[in-house]
Amino acid sequence: MHDEPSSFVIKESWPVPGEGTFTSILKKRAETDPEHPFLVWDGGRLTIGELHEASNRMANALLALGLRKGDVVGLMLDQHAEHVITLYALAKIGLVRTSINVHSKGDYLSLLIGDAQPRAIIAETAYRELLETAMDKTPVEFAIWNETEQGSGTHRLQDLLRNGDPALPSELADPDDVLVINYTSGTTGAPKKFTRSDRVLQIGCIGCLLIGEMEPNDVLLFWEPLYHGAGSQTVLAACMEKVTLAMVPRFSASQFWDQARRTGTTKTHYIGGILPILLKQPARPDDKVHKVSVAWGAGCPADVLAEFEERFGCRVNEGYGLSEVANYVCINIGGPKGSVGRPLPWFMVRTIDGEGNDVPPGQAGEIIAKGKRPEFTSRSLNKQKTTTADGWIKTGDLGRFDENGYLFFEGRKSDSLRRRGENVSAWEVERIVVQHPAVEECALIGVPSGLGAGDDDLKIFLKLVPSASLEELELIKWCEDKMPYFQIPRYIGFIDEFPKTPTQRVKKAELSRSTSDCWDLEQSGYALRR
Known part of the structure; x- marks a missing residue:
C-alpha cells in the first residue's frame, strides 16, 4: 500500500479542507482583494468582490423562493459568468447541485431528471422544451430560466441576480454538507451516483492547485464546460489562490495557442485526447511563443507527453483520479515521466490481484483507492459492487508501482x-x-x-x-x-x-x-x- 505523499508543498495561504467552507474562503478573498479579476472573457470581467456580492444576491433570492439546504437543483446552463455565479450561490447555502450536460435530450435527459429528483431547475431557455418534456414525467417545483424577457408564470435568472439581498445569507453550508450530486457512467449498469461535500470539493480543488503548480497572478485558459466536473472544480479552485480564469466559449484546437497568447495564459488544463489533438495541428514558428509553463491533467501517454513538452516548451504534469473519490488521488510533479505520481496526503492507493492481495512493485494489478478518513471521499448513493466491505474503491483500472512509490497507469480492466x-x-x-x-x-x-x-x-x-x-x-x-x-x-x-x-x-x-x-x-x- 502506498499512502505517503512525495514532497507536495501545500501552501499556508491555502485553506485546510474542512476548517472553513467555500463561503468563508470567498468572503475572505472578497474582503482582502475585492478588485482582483476572477473571471475575464471577450468583452467582460468579474472581480472577486463582484462574484461574492452577486452570489449572495442569488443565494438570498433562492432562499426567498422557499428553497432550503439539501434541496437538489439541476443546472443546464451555457458558458457564461452567470453560470459561475450560480455555482457559488448554490454552494453558499448548501443547495445540492447536479449539473446537466447541455447536449442532453430525450430518454437520457428524462432518466437523469427522474433519478436526481430536483426541486428546482436553472436553465437556458434554449433547453426549455427539452426540459419541460422531461419534467412532464418528473415534476419540478421551480423552473428558473435564463431569459431576457419576463415570461408568464416563470422565474428569471436575471431577476434573482438583480433583486436578491447582497448581504451574506443567514443560512450557510457546513463543511460536510453535500454540495454536489455527480453521475459517473457505469460500465455494465446504471450510472453510478455520488455526492460530494464542501470538504471533499475543497480537497479536489487543492489537488488542482498542486498539480497545476498554481502561483499568485497565474492566468488559466478556461475552456472546460462548466457542466463538466473538471470545469466546475477549476472554478471553485480559483478562489483558493489569486488566479484569473480566462474563459473562452469552448475548446478549439486551431485557436488554442492564439487564445493563450492573447489572454496571457500561464497555466492550462487538459483532459482525454486534448494533447494529441493539439499535436495534430500544423506546426507553426510561434509554437513556443507563449507564457504557458504548465499543462496539467490526466490520460496523456508518455510518448505524447514528451513530444508535447518538446514542441510547445511547457511542462506536463500528469495525475490520476476518479469521480468516486475526489478526482485526483495521485499527482506527478517532478517524478518519472509516464507516471501518474504518488498519492495525495488524504488518500491511500493500492494495486491488488484477483484475490485482493497487494502485488509487488513492478507488477500490474487493479488500482484501488480510499480516503484516510471517511469524510475525505465521495459517498455512493447506489449500491456498487466496486466498493469493498472496508471501503476501498475498485477502479477497474490497472496500474503498477515502482520501487519509489510512483504509480504507472497500465490500462483498463473494466468495460468503462x-x-x-x-x-x-x-x-x-x-x-x-x-x-x-x-x-x-x-x-x-x-x-x-x-x-x-x-x-x-x-x-x-x-x-x-x-x-x-x-x-x-x-x-x-x-x-x-x-x-x-x-x-x-x-x-x-x-x-x-x-x-x-x-x-x-x-x-x-x-x-x-x-x-x-x-x-x-x-x-x-x-x-x-x-
Missing part, C-alpha cells in the same frame, strides 16, 4: 468507456438502441481512437430482429433525438449471434475491436447535430 473527456456508459447507450424496432440485441465497446490511452471511439454491434433490415445512417439519425452526440457510436457492425457466458451475458472481450470490418460514421460524411 471515455470519449473526448466524457464518460460513456455502455448500458445507457445499449438500453436506448435496443428500443429501435429493428434491433433485437446490441453491445457497445470501445476501440482505439488514435488520441492516446484513456480515449475511445464507440463501436456498436447489432443483432437484428429476424427478417428486419436497418441502414446504419438510419440508426444514427434515430439516435440523435434520444441521446447526446458523444454517446452516438462512430462504428456500426452487425452480428448473427453474440458470444455469451452461461448466465447469458455478452462476452464483449470476444467482439472484434477492428474498425475495418464495419461502417464508419466519419467516412459517411454525415455531420451529427449538437
